[in-house]
Amino acid sequence: MTTRTPPSPEALRDLMVDRIRADGWALTPAVEQAMRTIPRHAFVTGHPLENAYGEAAVITKRAGTGAALSCASEPLIVAMMLDQLDVQPGHNILEVGAGTGYNAALLATLTGDGRNVTTVDIDPEVTAGARKNLDATGFEAVTVITRDGTLGDVEHGPYDRLILTVGTWDIPVAWWEQLRPGARIVVPLRWRGQTRSIAFAYTDGRLESDSMQLCGFVPLVGQAGEHTHEATDGVTLTWDTDQNINPSAIGTTLHRGEQASIWSTVTVDGEEPFDGVWLRLTVTDPATCRIRATHEAIDAGICNPAIPALTAALVEDTSIAYLALRRAADDGLWELGATGHGPAATALAERIVNQVKAWDTTRTATPHITVQRRADAHAETGTASGTIAKTHATMTLQYPQGGHVGDR
Template sequence: MNATTSTSPEVLRARMVDHVVHAGHARSGPVEEAMRTVPRHEFVPGAPLEDAYGNQAVITKSAADGAALSCASLPLVVGMMLDQLGVTPGDHVLEFGAGTGYNAALLAYLTGPDGQVTTIDIDPEVTAQARQALDATGYGHVRVITRDGVLGAAERAPYDRLIATVGVWDIPPAWWEQMTSGGRLVLPLRWRGQTRSVALVREGDRLVSDSVELCGFVPMVGQEGERTGHIAPDGQVTLYWDADQAVSVDVLDGVLEQPKEAVWAGVTVGGGESFDGIWLRLTGIEPGTCRLAAEAAAIDSDLCFPVIASRSPALVEGGSLAYLSRRRDENSSPGRWELGAIGHGPAGAELADRLGEQILMWNSDRNAEPVITVYPAGTPDDQLLGGMAINKQHVRLVVSY
């Protein structure tokens, strides 16, 4: 049972959904109704009621090092992704990442008595807990499968809607094969060190996005497409890049100790303003886009000053690097920062200039959303529409504005 509280689950659930709606999610009437109906606290029985209905993810299983292995996602993200998925009554839905079973229950509510929901997870402990919670809350008709999600569930295919509630680096062929023509796939897709919840519609032999939202998720087990390495002593600065990128931390070793070139864009942001769109733009333009993370010691010693210590976009080219930075804006109201880029190495100044250009492009239309087109691996370049390819094992991505 949950810890005692003076407020009932029904009142707390209403407040949770009010917050989600106020934030601009659960815009669909059926999604809002589902979130107001399904008792989230029954899927996280070890959590206090305030946590079960709070604006937070609830960790239900952790690794020995404390890393989250399974959780109930942030309610805002749940509402956002269900909006993107667009489930209708009678749909056949496949979910990757059973988690607590809460999302599967919402999907079952949305599909109604004529639909079907299948949820998959590789961890038998997770699926057992999800099965128990679904049975206890009246959603025993949801099928729960213990299996590697990359295989899908061909026995119940094809599916009108597919959704991943774990971070995905690549899109397995089985997911394409088990999707109807015109079907929708929503997934937290990771590339170039950042993650977006992308809603993709199948159009023949390609998938085309119609919604792209910022998010973060526990990564899917078994997809090892991201590489990491240190470029400063004692691991003070780390780079994260993809397997298809020509990045060498050996070549970059000590680059931050070389003279720096700073480019300031004259573009400012306040504390509550998102600027992740710069990173997203870079992924479609710059083949060397990756993620830089710096420990406090690196910042305190003035070795580097990324815009966000744990996750900032960077450009790498051979033995040179530039990263997004910020400084106090002395010419505007307090609490605002000017964005810019700092480069190091032989091509550091050029990379900083190129990053600065993308800051300006983002600032010209901060709400612009790209179209992400996904092609099967092996698709020839002359059949890719709209830009530079980002290559993964099973797919090629093109990010275009």
Template sequence: MDTTTPASPDALRRAMADRLIAAGSLSDVRVEQAMRTVPRHDFVPAAPLEEAYDADLAVITKRAEDGTPLSCASVPSVVAMMLQQLDVRTGHHILEIGAGTGYNAALLAYLTGEDGQVTTVDIDPDVTAQAARALEATGYGRVHVATRDGALGDTTHAPYDRLVLTVGAWDLPQPWWDQLAVGGRLVVPLRWRGQTRSLAFVREKDHLRAVDIELCGFVPMVGQDGEHHGTIDPGGHVTLYWDADQPVDPTTLGGALTHPKSEAWSGVTVGPYDSFDGVWLRMAATDPGTCRIAADSTAVDSGLCTPAIPVRSPALVEGDSLAYFAVRRLPSADGTERRSELGSYGHGRVGQQLAGRIRDQIRAWDHRRTSQPTVTAHPAGTPDDQLPEGLVIDKTAVRLVLGI
């Protein structure tokens, strides 16, 4: 007979915070106290207690008919990371876009205190209704919950000292600029060149300046359609994702993968626990042809397309040719760490040259693995001569400028 006593919510909450600290995900004392205090399980009542306090688990709370997640309670490690990027102070006015379960808004209310004000908005009335109920039941009913298009923000308590998105964004609409005070901070999971990064922007008078960049993934925001996609093989097993400002034509690439494969290996190796996502970040900041490639199991098993991470890896496209990031395991002696070499495969007329460009990016990343590009955002229409030096990515509302 199992006589194990189930852990209490308080004990599980403490254990979650302890794991986040041990993993290096939680270092801010105030954020730590918030996560030790706010009862996450009350915002995800359908989840088992252990799942509610799993530091590395997102809890899906609403899905589309095809199973696509529409709303969730984000992974606690990501919640902690973004709260630390946001740098909330007592008395702040905060706007959150993407109400989710209401848990993040409760954490924000704890951090800003009784003298502050938290507003959370979502376009889905089911989501806002659930969040409002949970906030009221847990003692955070002072949070203002509104059902509206997040792209419009909410002027009710503007200007805001902090603005945070808990949904993935492709663009930075003008209302967010208008409602964020100069000197305020915007934390947004921003998507460009097929990747998503949580950027902490500081609002300057005429632009936004990123002060921190972290890898993340989020349910995309409704209504921002700047990323396109299309399959590039007859069977539909390989898909490219690219931005609206990129001249990518999947029809032109339709036969690329049938061309002989070119290989370009860098000599750069990684261990089983080494991160190499910085290669993509560097490519996105320096090469305008950077996009994302995804291959399903049929493509991988047949050898048609074998990216380093099949569902999401960086690629380069130029006309009828492409190359993508790849990895191969190296033989190892008994008792030594298993190493893998980073490189690329190319297809098409200039596939070999493209593969070589990825190889060169890997080598450049290897010299400064922890470096991050500079990122600034400027209103659309800003003349080129008023932009800083760097790679310009034009979106609908902003011009991103990235520099190495």
């Protein structure tokens, strides 16, 4: 009988980075080397080595409800965001969301001096854990602060790079004020119910996007830019504060059972993402929000969104429509369409299908996003397509004619 020797942390780490490279990330030699060097298992203590170097995020703290409060992000997402951030030696860096301290260790390696890295988190238990892990791995020079992340850290600024490892709905005033001219920020930004990791260049008081990737993150504590309420048993809507949505009215509409479905003839296979339709809707239709349905609600015939946990929807007055899927004639493919409920069911469904067809012509295209502080923005906000009002900032989103802005 032979005893199999378990793989070493170094071997597992190399396999992790090899997977990331195969997926097209850790593109720069500096990011690749940092990820091959920093012992991730030392930051997720109490978890098996296979989990530390696996493909999934590792939850390190949960609420009493079971919701994740802090985690070590999926390694591929870590590499993706570091590629987007483009840290150069000597950069002064602010990280919001301390997590386990692993990302701060990577940032310290990339900039060349831990004294150039400050990480802040509102949760003292999280910062204590990050501090302990950083000290144990030789990164004592990294500054760890317990503070509301929306305040940043003016004492150690201004910053050449700002990165968030938590989801944010807004760009608070303090972050703007702590950036150097020519700075770069990477934020998992939420709008219209979905989240994208966006890299922005800070130029002339504006943030201009040049990279955008789908992602999901634990939300930043304390921001109140979104509403999430149950419309009826098993059906939940999420929308932004600049939208006027009455979930109970939509719940009543869904229970009436009247609906209209329109199909696009656009198909996807079982593994092909179509989140770009939702992204396009956020640019073109101010009624865009998010619907979530339990399997019980679907089985009861209340609604049937394309992806039960997160699907784009349009809501106006007492009407709703959402992206839908059905089996295509060609086995193995799915046809995209939309299902509407209420007086404007057909009109709303047609608006979704029009964007499905537009997406089909350039499936990898992403919009260019300009963000300004609200005090500096003069465009009408909250109602115009492609303009979204936040509390402290205004976003303007646009697909250039024939362009593929933001593609990697």
